[in-house]
Amino acid sequence: MTKAEIVAQIAQKTGIEKVAIQATVEEFMNVVKESLAEGENVYLRGFGSFIIKKRAEKTGRNISKNTTIIIPAHNIPSFKPAKTFVNDVKKNTK
Numbered sequence: 860m861t862k863a864e865i866v867a868q869i870a871q872k873t874g875i876e877k878v879a880i881q882a883t884v885e886e887f888m889n890v891v892k893e894s895l896a897e898g899e900n901v902y903l904r905g906f907g908s909f910i911i912k913k914r915a916e917k918t919g920r921n922i923s924k925n926t927t928i929i930i931p932a933h934n935i936p937s938f939k940p941a942k943t944f945v946n947d948v949k950k951n952t953k
Contacts, residue, residue, distance in 0.1 A: 895936050907940040 866884055870877045891909050894901050901909040916932040940948075 903941075905941055905943055907938055907944055910937050910939055911935070912937045 862881075862884060866877055866880045869875070869880045869884075873880075891901050895909060895911055898911065900911060903909075911934045914933050914935060917930050919928050919930045920926070921928055
């Protein structure tokens with residue numbers, strides 16, 4: 860499902876114009892990105908959490924040059940679904 864399909868479904872179910880729905884969805888994504896960039900996790904009860912995971916420094920290999928490189932510690936965004944979300948998907952997956 861794409862963002863356009865999500866916007867179309869919400870517009871169909873609520874009767875609100877697609878333009879307004881698209882602006883709302885875009886702003887939601889911007890707020891989540893900005894919050895994670897500032898180091899804040901986003902918790903949506905019953906849906907899940909957008910969290911920041913910390914990756915430790917590690918040694919990697921550049922196979923083409925046959926050298927080792929140090930990959931510095933860094934943060935990555937992650938999504939952890941709520942238990943009810945996971946259970947609903949398990950029940951409805953065919």
